[in-house]
Amino acid sequence: MSDPLLRIEGVSKHFGGFTALNNVTTHVNPGERFGLIGPNGSGKTTMINCVSGLLRNEDGKIIFDGKDVTDLKPHKRTGAGIARSFQIPRPFHTMSVIENLMIPAEFVGHHRGEKTDDRAEAMEILETMGMADKAEDPTTDLTQIELRKLELARAMAAKPKLLISDEAMAGLTGQEVDEVIDILFKMNERGITIIMIEHIMRAVMRFSQRIICLDAGQLIAEGTPEEIVKDKGVERAYLGSTDDG
Template sequence: MLEVAGLTKRFGGFTAVDAVSFSVAPGEILGLLGPNGSGKSTTFNCIAGMLRPSAGSIRLAGQEIGGLPAEECCRRGIGRTFQIPRPFRTLSLLENAVLAAHYGAGGRIDAAEAERRARDALRLAQLPDDPNATTQGLGAAGLKKLELARALATQPKLLLADESLGGLDAGEMRQAAQMLKRIRDERGITIVWVEHIMGVLLSVVDRVVVLDHGAVIFRGTPAEAQEDTKVAEVYLGPPESRAA
């Protein structure tokens, strides 16, 4: 579904992403892990068309998309959430999702089809599709669900979930993780999940890619990641500092 090869992004003399390569099979959930500043969001932004890569290739279902603008990437089947939800506060939940549906995959659609897609996305995200339901009173978990619903309304082949656990308590984290797994299982949507919180994510994903300072330091299963020395150092610090 997705093949990233030699992806590099420079900002002036600073290399934020350094020759990153990984692939994602159709229907897989891949965890893209790393501490803050490791290059996860920059990698996401290049895949989603928010940033133009400095070098490398990004292929979606065999077609090169590296350097295409975000709206074209969306139309080709990439949906994404953002770490900080920014819904349209003057619109209802349904209107937020309808607006996303109009900009999604498959070209122009009429109002009835946009509403159908929006209602379906809200139900998947366990939010009301009542036209009168608003964003007022939504807590962190509700806003994350709306962010997910808007992404799902675009009819993605590939969903990029950006730090879906941030700001949630332990119970909400487990619910969010299981929701992503259910969406993959029920709809067959391929998911790349960027996160810096390892625990809950590792119980859901099929494979893990770990970044540090813009480079890949690990690829493998969740179980292998938990036993890997480099991964432990990235998250816990070198052995001598842990002993202290």
């Protein structure tokens, strides 16, 4: 088996007296579709903020592509190949859709010393999302699902090895959810490793090859979707213990 693309080793994060992540250890393999679930406040977003670098973990190490990135700033990690979308879309709202994609294309692309046609590549990404006709539109005109797609498209423009999709489907209709899942499958087929954080179980179960479940900052379960569904700990975390009543 090849080495994992991402290794999270004993990572902890506290906010004051509150433990958001408690000694979490896991790994993500190259090319894998990886699901991250857990009830509200279980530490999912904290974990990916630690991976993307917006938060600095106090203990433990984050190793990406064989290198320790624990002390790297977010933009350096993006340069190394970690890109993410935001749960609440944060477009560059004074720019057009394609200009949004040009930012990572320019800043990450040049960083790697690549001299490709940024604009053509950005258009190609928008085409796979079905958003090519919106390229010149201001982001303020976009609908919810288009904003979610833009989040993914912009992350793709950074040419990541690992894409972290932070609740890209929350609040979308069933049909829109399928559309986003299709996009993520397409990205995965191109060899991009994907971490999906999601509340919509149908989506995570269908998409993921392997899932971990967090509860109150602890890793409580890890396995295939079938194993996770049957896991008693996961059931307790979501529904509460039946012994209580």
